[in-house]
Amino acid sequence: MMKRFQLLSVSALALGMVGGAVAAQDYTSFGIDRDLPGTCNYAAIDAKDYSGRTLNIITHAIPVIGEPTALHAQQFGALTGATVNVVHVPFGDLFQRILIPLQSGKNAYDVMFYGSLWIGDLNRFLAPVPAAYQSSTGMMDVTKNYLDVARWGDTMIQYPIDGDRNYLKYRTDIFDNPEMQAKYKADTGNDLRVPETWEEYNAIATYFSGFDWDGDGNPNFGSAEVTKRDDLMFSAFIARVAPYAKHPEVGGGFFFDLATMEPLVNTPGWVRGLELFIAAQKAFPPGGTSFGLGDEIFSFGGGQTLMSYTWDDAFIQAMQSDSPIRNKVAAAPLPGANEVWNRATGQWDHFDVPNRAPYITWGWTSAVSTLSENQDMAFDYLCFFSNEANTLHDLQIGRFGVNPYRTGHFDAAFWESQLGWEPRTAETYVATLSGMDDSRNRVFDLRVPGVSQFMSSMAAGVAAAMAGQKDPQTALDDVAAEWRDIVDRIGKDQLREAYAQVVALEDNQQ
Amino acid sequence: MYKSKYFFLLPGLMVLLAIIIFPLLFTIRVSFSSWDVFQPGLDYIGGKNYGRVAHDARFWQSLLRLSVLSVSSVILQYTLGFALALAVWREMRFRRVLRVLFLVPMMTTPVVMSVIWRTIFHESLGPANDLLGMVGLAVPWLSNNVAAFIAVLIVEVWQWTPFMFLLLLAGLVSLPKEPYLAAAIDGAGPIRTFWQVTFPLMAPISIGALIIRLIEASKIMDTVYVMTSGGPGTATETSSYYIYIRGLRDFQIGYSAALSLTYLVIMIVSLTIIAKVLIRLLVARDA
Numbered sequence: 001m002m003k004r005f006q007l008l009s010v011s012a013l014a015l016g017m018v019g020g021a022v023a024a025q026d027y028t029s030f031g032i033d034r035d036l037p038g039t040c041n042y043a044a045i046d047a048k049d050y051s052g053r054t055l056n057i058i059t060h061a062i063p064v065i066g067e068p069t070a071l072h073a074q075q076f077g078a079l080t081g082a083t084v085n086v087v088h089v090p091f092g093d094l095f096q097r098i099l100i101p102l103q104s105g106k107n108a109y110d111v112m113f114y115g116s117l118w119i120g121d122l123n124r125f126l127a128p129v130p131a132a133y134q135s136s137t138g139m140m141d142v143t144k145n146y147l148d149v150a151r152w153g154d155t156m157i158q159y160p161i162d163g164d165r166n167y168l169k170y171r172t173d174i175f176d177n178p179e180m181q182a183k184y185k186a187d188t189g190n191d192l193r194v195p196e197t198w199e200e201y202n203a204i205a206t207y208f209s210g211f212d213w214d215g216d217g218n219p220n221f222g223s224a225e226v227t228k229r230d231d232l233m234f235s236a237f238i239a240r241v242a243p244y245a246k247h248p249e250v251g252g253g254f255f256f257d258l259a260t261m262e263p264l265v266n267t268p269g270w271v272r273g274l275e276l277f278i279a280a281q282k283a284f285p286p287g288g289t290s291f292g293l294g295d296e297i298f299s300f301g302g303g304q305t306l307m308s309y310t311w312d313d314a315f316i317q318a319m320q321s322d323s324p325i326r327n328k329v330a331a332a333p334l335p336g337a338n339e340v341w342n343r344a345t346g347q348w349d350h351f352d353v354p355n356r357a358p359y360i361t362w363g364w365t366s367a368v369s370t371l372s373e374n375q376d377m378a379f380d381y382l383c384f385f386s387n388e389a390n391t392l393h394d395l396q397i398g399r400f401g402v403n404p405y406r407t408g409h410f411d412a413a414f415w416e417s418q419l420g421w422e423p424r425t426a427e428t429y430v431a432t433l434s435g436m437d438d439s440r441n442r443v444f445d446l447r448v449p450g451v452s453q454f455m456s457s458m459a460a461g462v463a464a465a466m467a468g469q470k471d472p473q474t475a476l477d478d479v480a481a482e483w484r485d486i487v488d489r490i491g492k493d494q495l496r497e498a499y500a501q502v503v504a505l506e507d508n509q510q
Numbered sequence: 511m512y513k514s515k516y517f518f519l520l521p522g523l524m525v526l527l528a529i530i531i532f533p534l535l536f537t538i539r540v541s542f543s544s545w546d547v548f549q550p551g552l553d554y555i556g557g558k559n560y561g562r563v564a565h566d567a568r569f570w571q572s573l574l575r576l577s578v579l580s581v582s583s584v585i586l587q588y589t590l591g592f593a594l595a596l597a598v599w600r601e602m603r604f605r606r607v608l609r610v611l612f613l614v615p616m617m618t619t620p621v622v623m624s625v626i627w628r629t630i631f632h633e634s635l636g637p638a639n640d641l642l643g644m645v646g647l648a649v650p651w652l653s654n655n656v657a658a659f660i661a662v663l664i665v666e667v668w669q670w671t672p673f674m675f676l677l678l679l680a681g682l683v684s685l686p687k688e689p690y691l692a693a694a695i696d697g698a699g700p701i702r703t704f705w706q707v708t709f710p711l712m713a714p715i716s717i718g719a720l721i722i723r724l725i726e727a728s729k730i731m732d733t734v735y736v737m738t739s740g741g742p743g744t745a746t747e748t749s750s751y752y753i754y755i756r757g758l759r760d761f762q763i764g765y766s767a768a769l770s771l772t773y774l775v776i777m778i779v780s781l782t783i784i785a786k787v788l789i790r791l792l793v794a795r796d797a
Contacts, residue, residue, distance in 0.1 A: 092735075096758050103550035121547050121761075230739040230755065287633030289653035290741055304634070449548040453760040460568070460744065467655055467743030490548050 030075050032389040039136035040383035042079065050377050051081035057381070058087045058098060059113040064401035065162070065364045068394045069113055072385045079384075082377060095452065098122070102369065110372040111381055116149050116158060117362035117445035120498045121452075126157040126367040133159070133379050138386050141406040143437045145360055148505050149444070157367060159382040163405025164363025166239040166334060167432050168201075169300060169315045170194060170307045172424065173328040174213060194332045196354045198240055198276045201307065201335045205283030208306045216303070216324075222283030224291060224299035224308045229463040231292035232310075234455040235361045237462050238443065239309060240277050242357035243337035245269030248441040250344045251507040255446045255454070256483075257343070258503050261492050263483040265458060266476035268348070269341030274465055274472040281466065289466060301325075309334055311361070315429065316398035319421060327421065330428040333435060334358065358436040359443045364401060392418075410434040444505050448498040450490045457482040541767035547760075559768035568744065569752055569769060573776065576748040579659070580727035583666040588720060590667065591674025592712075596704075599682045609679070616672035624736035627665045628652070631737070655745035658738050662746050665733050670726070674719055681715035682708070713792035721785050728777055749773050 027035045027042040035042040055076075059069040066088045073084040087109070089097045094114055101108035102125040114122070133139060134156055142150075142160045150158040174180050175192060184192040184207060195201035205222025213220050226236040245254060245267065252258045255265065264270065281289055285304055288295075293310065300308035301317025303325045308314050318329045336354030366385070368378040384390070394402040395409060396418055404410060410433060412426040421429070436442075446454055461479035464470045470478070487495055503509075541559055543552045563569060594612055598605050615623070630636050631651035639648050651661045689711065693703045709716075731750040734740055740747030740755075753773065757766030 093758065096761060099547065099761065228739050229741040229743075230759065285634050286639070286648065286650065287653050289650075290658070290738065292739075450546070450760075452547070453762065456755060456760050463741050464743040467741065467745060469655075469743040469745075489544070489546070494548065 027389075030078075031071075032393050034389065036388035036392070038138060038388040039133075040138065040380065040387045041389060042075075042387075045076065045380065045384045045387075046079045048080045048380060050380075053374060053377060054083040054085065055111065055374055055377050055381060056085050056087070056109045057111040057113070058089060058094075058109040060094060060364070060401075061088045061090045063399040065113050068385070068390075068397075068400045068402060072390055073381070076381050076384050080377075080380075084381070095121075102371070105371065107369065107371040107373065109369060110374045110378040111366060111368055113161075113364060113366045115362045116164075116365035117447055117451055119149075119152055119158060119365075120446075120448040120501075121450070122367070123152045123157055125370055126152075127370045127372065127375055127378075129156040129159055129368075130379060133383055136383055138383065138388060138391070138406070141408050143405060143407055143410075143434075145437045145442070146363075146405045149360065149363070150365065153501060158365040159367060159379070159386070160405055161366050161382065161386045162364040162401065163403050163409075163433075164311050164361060165433065165436050166235060166310050166359045166361050167436065168194070168307065168309045168332040168334055169318070169329055170332065171214075171303075171325065171328055172330045173325070174208070174306055175330075180213065194330075195307075195335045197337055198243070198273070198335045199338075202276055202280050202283065205280060205307055209283045213306075214303060218304075220303075221285040221288070221299075221305045222307060223280055224285065224288060224296045224305040224314070225277075225280065226291060226293050226296050226310055227284070227289050227463075227466060228292040228295075229459050230456070233462065234459045235359070236310060237273065237277060237458070239334055239359045239361065241270050241273030242359050242443045243335070243340065243355045244272045245341055246355075246357035246441060246443050246506070247340050247342050247344075247349065248355060248357075250342055251503065253499070253503050254443055254506055255502075256487075256495075256499055258496065258499060261487055261496050261499070263480040263487075264343065265483060266473065266480040267341060267343055269343075270476055271472050272337075272339075272341070274462060274476060277462070278466055278472065311363075312403045313398065313401075319419070319425065320398065321420070327425050330425055331432040332428065333432055355441070356439065357441050357443050358439045360436070360445075362445045363403070363405075404430075404433055440508055442506060444502050446499075447502050448495050450486055450495075453486050454483060457486070537767045537770060540764055541771050543764040543767075545763040545767075546765070547762075555764070559765045560772070562765060563768050563772050566769075568747070569749065569772075571744065572747045572749045572752040573773070575659075575744075575746070576728060576730070576750075579663060579666070579730065579746075579748065580724055583663050583670070584720060584723045584727050586663075586667045587671045587674045587723060588678075588716070590671045591719075592678050592716075594671070594675045595679040595682055596708075599679060612675050613672045615669050616676070618669070620669060620732040621736055623669060624665060624733045627661070627668075627733075628737045631661050652738055653742055655742055658742055658746050662730075662733055662737060665737065666727065666730065669733075670723060673726075674723060677715060677719040677722075678712065681712050681719075685711050710792075717785065717788045717792060720788060721781060724781060724784065725777070 025043060025046070030042065057069060057073060060066045062070065070086050073086045076082065077084040095118060098112050098114055099121065102122070143163070146160040146163050150156050150160050175194060181192045184190065188207060192204065195204055207222065208220065209222040210219055212218060226233050245264065253264065256263055285299055291299065293313070296308060296310060297314045297317050299305050300314040301323065315329060315331060317323065318325050320326065333356055336356040338351050338354055339348045340351055340355045342349045366382050368375050368382070372378055391402065391406070394400045395404065410430045412423065412430045415421045415426040415429065416423060445451065458479050461475040465472045465475035539552060542554055542556065544555045545551060598608050630638050633639055633651055633653065638651060642649060650657050652658050689707045690703065693707050698706065729750050730748050731754060734746055734748055734751045738746040740751050753766050753769045756762050756769060
């Protein structure tokens, strides 16, 4: 147990006083290389005394987010004397385990870790992040994307601890291979290049399916995608749809027309995205039409497939020290679209330079309950969780599920020196991720009450089309009909009010 | 003194009330509310949720799918379980070892076994296709509508045949010897003895086993959840999985309560009819 300082009890005051302090004490026994300067570094938290107080935390199952939650909880307890209880819950149960106590007014958890897209459902129960923490060194370095994700209107109510987005991963040993380039050119008449559009993605993926292009004796395939219905498939679908349906010059909603709250999910841009998703099945490995996130990670990360997209996990898996494809992968922005549906004119607009619409898909976030009687300690815990030393430590452990979300994380040299990545891999990774932050045509999650209902309905429709049970237009028409029912049940005005927050982000009004 | 005996029943009745009656009454109450993610608590919306159930094609399709899955899996379990029970009923080598081995699948955790079976059925890495590949076959186990249904069926049969085996073996062991002696004296062969003696004598326990398994099979959830998530499309979506999606994923608590109660009533009615039919077919005829 570290030495206690019985001086400070008010967190905000403490933050101001110890901010920037550099610890002389050795904290390497906590598993970090060294304590780093910052508002909530080890020395600053060590100066607090929460003896006799209890902090209750609910988080995801180990390892993703659950493991760093528990690790930093144990460290926080050791530093401050607090009793910290951590409840781990599988993802499928996490939402209801958080929401039911909040709805019934029970102060079950002080700190909650969950998917940031649930902000539309949870915002009523989340305590605003105090100004002292918003001006902490860690928070000041968070990129605009993740500050946006953390806000509800003008108020920050989520504490950023992770940055997630979907991006393209591909095999450089194939794309850069002159023999493969020549073969592809000879057979298709096209240059082999990192796909600029989803049509090009499908074409390349299909071409590289069904033969052993890496010489390991097993057939390889073109694309690994998350296609299992209730296993985050909705994210893969939105990533594919976005450039066709998110017109950079047409604001007012991607999922709904904000003015009428009429679903746009069955408009031509969405249908085109679904058609291409279905067509891509030819390039999937065996079983690829029922791949969950884990399957996708291991298919690309294990070297079976040429390309993949979704979150960082597959990339990190591919870059593990024992990976057969370590340093043979690179990152790129999600493919775009040359034809973009303009719902204002009801026509397809042609873009010579493909339209890109980065999907800032849900990531892990954290928040403090308004019902908590330990908000000072809760915010201190979150500030400590995401302090400079802890974040750099967590970023290096793939299974923790913590991905870059601060400007300081977008430094290729860090990935090269700390993880041994080769310069090209590190540079494409950093450039891709930071480039998404700079986009003016972003798509965010549908952060409204009942988001799970909307996404579950959409996933069911897409899955039915993927399985050949319905044609794409019918499937999405059915989804739109179900979305109208959900809007009627929850209430158009409430949904519009919440959806306006999403549109404000997408239309760069904030 | 005579009346005091009722006092001793009170703890049991209280427990019964707490664990059966209260949740049931609460579910009924919830089913008449709009409790969901945005509307917490128990308001009253009349029969709206039940009206919605009536028009929910996905629920009725999942119920039909469940019926096919549970009836076919229970018939297969019964047939295999009976065959295995007959095999170890009589004296044979390694009988005790085999009895234990047959019970292993039933003793494993369904979720764990579903994960293992999902790996077995993995289309590029799993041993099922490795073996089939030796004869030039590759089955899209989890990505084809029919194959995925069969895959779930296989896991169900594998996991629960031992339960049938156990019940039927217990029944066989308890059969009286006299009818067999009489059959032997009359010169009946093994097949005739089975159909004329064993099967009729086993009818009551067979009906019990079938009904118990039908009740259990109709609740199938974990296997579907782990192996297919109800897919491809909705090819393996069963009622319980659908109710889970609506209740715990979508957080439509009121509506999922209405779905649950509708499902409960349908199951009570249909299982009662099935039991009556089985009794008429297997017992009444014999009587």
